[in-house]
Amino acid sequence: MTGRVAIVTGGAGALGLAVTRRFLESGAVVAIPYVVPAEAEALRRATAPDQAARLASEHVDVMDEAALGGFVERVRARHGRIDALVNLVGGFAGGDLASTSLAEWRRLVDLNLTSVVVACRAVLPEMTRARYGRIVNVASRAVLAPSGGFIAYTVGKAAVMTLTQALAQEVRAHGITVNAVAPSTMDTPGNRAAMPDADRSTWVSTDAVAAAIAFLASEEAGGVSGAVVPV
DSSP states (O other): OTTOEEEEETTTSHHHHHHHHHHHHTTOEEEEEESOHHHHHHHHHHSOTTTGGGEEEEEOOTTOHHHHHHHHHHHHHHHSOOOEEEEOOOOOOOBOTTTOOHHHHHHHHIIIIIHHHHHHHHHHHHHHHHTOEEEEEEOOGGGTSOOSSBHHHHHHHHHHHHHHHHHHHHHGGGTEEEEEEEOOSBOOHHHHHHOTTSOGGGOBOHHHHHHHHHHHTSGGGGGOOSOEEEO
């Protein structure tokens, strides 16, 4: 990805660290909108000195269409292009339909779905103009065969899969691909804290998910679009 410019929402989170590191090692310029300053600082500290010049981060709420649009335009103005968008922003909470308040429903659907919609809308004009683009979203393997108990999360991530497939058809004539990865439970500090007694031997590493995302964001993946790849 040498010379390519990628925007990674959620790029300072647990999976984001792995994706950002992978992209920087591949030679890409990576721009990250963040909302948690401590995560952004940790990312900067973890970035190798010879890669730091290709990493940019800015405090931007991805749910704010105007703010994110301004961020995307600043990235484009500085680097002259936007080649890839990776949507990592999301959230999880349990709860069946009867116990999930409407406010919590909206919060989870916004985190997992609306954040993707806002980011895609922001980058599509530049990608369409350039007739090149790679968009990679994150769904969940848990929603490939949905079960109960975390219904707002399930519906949000299932909608991400449908959005991925529909948008891939809308933009295919413009040289833009849209794909998603569907990880099973990832081995992250948050999941370890939430499930201290779980068998982590079946969990997937963030590096494995990042590898799949990196392929889908590469030039070589130009023949793949509308796919949902389980990891």
